[in-house]
Amino acid sequence: MSTQKKLRSSDWFGKQDKMSFVHRSWFRNQGYPDDYFMNRPVIGICNTWSELTPCNGHLRDIAEVVKRGVLEAGGVPFEFPVTSLGETVMRPTTMLFRNLTSMDVEETIRANPIDGVVLLTGCDKTTPSTIMGACSVDLPTIVIPGGAMLNGHFRGECIGSGTFNWMIKEKQGVENYTMQDILEVETGVARSQGHCMTMGTASTMACMSEALGLTLPGAAAIPAVDARKKLLAQLSGRRIVEMVKEDLKLSRILTRNAFENAIVINSAIGGSSNFIIHLLAIAGRIGVPLSLEDFDVTGSRVPLLVNLKPSGKFLMEDFYYSGGLPVVIREMQPYLNSDVITVNGKSLCDNCTISPCYNTDVIATLQAPLQSEAGMVVLKGNLCEQGAVIKPVAASAHLLKHRGRAVVFECIEDYIARIDDPDLDIDENCVIVLKGAGPVGYPGMPEVGNVDLPMKLLQKGVKDMVRISDGRMSGTAGGTVVLHVSPESAIGGVLALVHDGDMIELDVAARKLHLDITDEELAARKASWQPPAPMATRGYVKFYIDHVQQAHLGADLDILRNGSGAEVIRDLH
Incomplete structure (x- = not known):
């Protein structure tokens, strides 16, 4: 400990002055002994537990196990709550509050005597929001994914x-x-504790965390109720103390190469399209240049190895028993940057050199992949000047090149009111266009892009249609769905100008999304367009609308780009 860098917490606890007396004395009411304040690393355990977030309902138990590990390694654990985001119940959408939670995490860490952070995550937005907040402070940080449920039956x-x-x-x-x-x-x-057990957004975020190097090896796929989840939590508690001693900060782990690795791995697992918007936001916080086009260039031609719903057959429990993410990382080494460090101090690839696969039906080999090319495709065209995305592995092959007549819904309420009207002029060759679902327009960019098909077409046996919106799609969903159209309709993007009957051309191979009207007609429509009334005039939602960036930038708030470090704004010391 004598050679250890001065601990950040010593500014609160380590002096013989009035304020250190105040800090220590109030903590004494919890019965803490003298040695808690004697240059021991203080570890903040950021807990997203909430009874309103059922996917994270077990994280109080996990926190207690983490504390054991921290104490064993000589640290002092302090658990703290943050805003929790329950995907299954929050309205209008948890995405509206992702940035709010990130602010909660950032400011709580910065304002308190914390030397290192453990992020307890699970449900979709709890992972990116806590990582974003931690990035803005840049302390040693380790992630413990909450784990998926057992298979449903x-x-x-x-x-x-x-x-x-x-x-x-x-x-x-x-x-x-x-x-x-x-x-x-x-x-x-x-039927058990944990988050969705498909390769939806929650599982994708867990895999993203491991691929970025923010978890101990093998963490992403352990089911929530498996005893090995607690083992991982205890070892993570030990490891974060060592990370503080090594000053292994997030900025040393989250390099450009690490982000490229995460893009490759997400393609190989068939991960959620939401991965794009969250990784862009994380990169923006840590200060790594990353663009929407990088997801296509780096990931769109990566082979698909993991056979999980919604694109495949199996579930996360099967993925874990087959060897989990380390098998994928080992298989994908030719595509990966090998020189990235992870939270255990070793490289991502070195962590996975001995990672046998126990079921090639679940995890295919690089020599015999499920598909030769997977990953997200970034579309461009007059309908999405700053980009849109599509997940080809979740789409129907016959619709990847399609030209159809637009059937337009001005907002989700309009869609709900009319989609099952027997007199609606729509057939399977049409293109469903949903407006008003972007970051500003909804607000919060909800998962409504994969709207249900009209009942009259479902009853005819139609399984899929091209759907286009400025919203998002649940990672648990599939279909030929164009998402994240940017700029969005609410701020005057071309999507706002689409009329019923317009012809729209989608060509995924050519990376093209085109509204087939003349430039003169498009200019005339732009000139007559009127913005909708704002959805809020006060509070956080007003603040969000005023500052949220577009989807191609990660839908973070403009004032939160980059971090401001661990220094407190004003310090009484």
Whole structure:
């Protein structure tokens, strides 16, 4: 300890002055002994537990295990709560509050005597929001993913929480599921602690954290209720103390090469399209240049190795038993930057040299991938001047090149009111266009891009149609869905100018999304366009609308780009 760099917490606890007396004395009411204040690393355990976030409902127990590890390594653990984001219940969308939680995390860490941070994450936005906040302070940080639920079951079939949600309309309207059938599914689809067990956004974020080097090896796929989750938590508690001693900050781990690795791995696992918007925001906080085009250049031609719903057959529990993310990293080494450091001090590839695969039906090999090219494709064209994205592995092959007549819905309420009208002029060759779902327009950019098809077409056996919006899509969903159209309709993007009957051309191979009207007509429509009334006039939502950036920049707040470090603005010392 004599050679250790001065601890940040010593500015609170380590002096013999009035303010250190104040800080120590108030902590004494918890019964802490003298040695808690004697140059021991103080570890903040950032807990996103909440009873309103069922996916994170087990994290209080995990926090206690982390504390054991911290104490064993000579640190002092202090758990603190932050705003939790329950994807399944929060309205209008948790994405509206991702940036708010990141601010909560950032300011809590900076304002308190913390030397290193453990992020307890799980449900979709709790992972990127806490990482974003931690990046802005740049202390030694380790992530512990909460883990997926066990596989869901219904009448002998494995089903995925989240993925089944998008089938309910079809199941009831086409396959004649009764309410009793739905209730039976309801009680068996989410049958244990943990987040969605498909390769949805929560699982994608866990894999992103591991691919970035922010977790101990193998952390991403351990089921929430597996005893090895607690083992990982205890070892992570030990490791964060060592990271403080080594001054292994986030900025040393989150390099440009690490972000490129995460893009490659996300393509190989068939990860959520939400990965793009969250990784862009994280890069913006840590100060690493990353653009929307990087996701196409780096990841769109990467082979798909992981056979998980919604694009495949299996679930996260199967992924873990097959070897988990270390198998994918080992297989993908020819595509990866090998010189990146991870939280355990070793490189990403060195951590995975001995990572056997136990089921090649779940995790394919590089020599025999599930698809030769996967990953996100970035589209450009007059309909999305700053870009849009599509996930080809979740789309229908016959629709990847398509020209169709636009059927336009001005907002999600308009869609809900009219989509099942038997008189709606729509067929399977049309293109469903949804406006008003972007960061400003909704506000918060909800997961509504994969809107259900009209009931009359579902009953005809139609399974998919091209759908275009400035919103997002749940990672548990699929379909030929163009997302994140930027600039969005609410600020006058060309999406706002699409009319019923316009022809739209999608060509994924050519990276093209085009509204087929003349330049003169487009200019005339722009000239007559009027912006919608703002969705809020006060509070956080007003603040969000005024400062949120567009999707191609990660939908972070403009005032939060880059970090401001660990220094407190004004210090009484």
